[in-house]
Amino acid sequence: MNESSRKRNILVGVFIFVGLLFLLGGILLVGNLHETFKRKMELVTVFDEVNGLQTGANVWLSGVKIGKVRNIKINPSRNVVVTLAIEENAQQFILKDAQTKIGTDGLIGNKVVVIFGGTANTPTVHDGDTLTVGNTISTEDMMIKLGKNNENLLAITADFKTISHKLTTKEGTVGKLINDDAMYDNINSIAVSLNKASIKSEKVIASLNEYTSKLNKKGTLSNDLVTDTIVFNSIKKSVLELQKMTKSANELMANLKDASANPNSAMGVLLHDEQSGASLKKTIQNLETSSEKLDEDLKAAQSNFLLRGYFKDKEKAAKKQQKAQEQQ
Known part of the structure; x- marks a missing residue:
């Protein structure tokens, strides 16, 4: 094998190795398999029923995925024990008195375990702790x-x-x-009548308000009658005096009526005996005649020379006294 073919094989091997690395990285990213290598802690919770929860389901805390369901099994009491694999970096956010419930990922999505609640200043959970189940x-x-x-x-x-x-x-x-139109018309007329009555009642209330305002105005008779006890006592005393006067007048009228009805009394004689009335009338006429004659005699005495000086002196003394009174 020559040197050029050897270099070619090395380059091909390097490219294949790099491609495998990219393929492995893509698989880890797409399949979220990198979480498999994260350190996790176990928490346990016991449900009466899990409603279709399956192993591998997500675990949520405040809307954030923090782990998965590792195991589901039924205990002798027929309760479902669910083991949760929780990321250790989420431990600081889970309190010992936190609760769990089974929720849904979306409206009709897969079942998930939701961790919620917890009291402030409560210690955080440790590996192997059991969380209580909330009401769901x-x-x-x-x-x-x-x-x-x-x-x-x-x-x-x-x-x-x-x-x-x-x-x-x-x-x-x-x-x-x-x-029914007739019934509607009747109800309408009733409504009109009620409206008129309400208007009249408003006027009455306005009159009452005006009257009460006058009662509160000082110096008026109404206010004095309501607030001034002296005026009230005076009016009360006057009313009592009027009652007494009325009673006395009634008694006087009764006595006069009784006296006039009795023919033996002076009033009865005057009212019922014509002879006594005529005699009384004649006596009054005689008194008038006598007074006229007495006046004539006095005038004659004044003209008498024996008494003329006396009457002149008396007249002068009267004028002098009148003049002194006018000067004062």
Whole structure:
């Protein structure tokens, strides 16, 4: 073999070796096989049922893939023991009181194990620790609830169908209200009446507000009656005096009525005895005649020369006294 063919074989071997390295690197990258060489720790969790979880399923923490399901087995108590292979660099984020649940990768994707929760200031997990299972809702439970919801929707739809039938056939109050024009007109008139009543009530309330504002205004009679006890007591006293006066007047009228009804009393004689009334009238006339004669006698006495000086002196003294009073 000459030297040129030897060099050619070496170059071919180098190219084949480099190609194998690239092929191996591509396989590791595409198949994510490089994680196989990472150091991992084991955690255990026990489920009542795994709902189709399989070995090799992903383990998620806060939406980040941190490991895979290494083993699934059933223990004597018929619980499912799931062993998780967790990357050691994720250990610092998993707390001892964290919980696990079975989720879905997407809406209808593969089953995954989700680690969640944990109390702050709680130590982190160690290799071989067991995580508790949180309360989760399985797909079966969701389907059962959806079935019940569907039944409820069917019942509601049937009720709406019955109601719509009554509305279209003028059955029931609402159906008659929608289809009967007379009932609508009555309700409309009632609404108009209520509107008028509300307007009147607003006016009444405004009047009451105005009256109460006057009550609060100092210096007015209403405010004094409400707030001033002296005015109130005076009015109360005046009312009591009026009551007493009314009572006395009633008693006086009763006495006058009794006296006028008694023919033996002075009032009864004056009212019922015509002779006594005529005599009293004649006496009054005589008194008037006597007073006229007395005036004439006084005038005659004043003109008498014996008494003329007395009356003049008396008249002068009266004028002097009147003048002194006017000067004061």
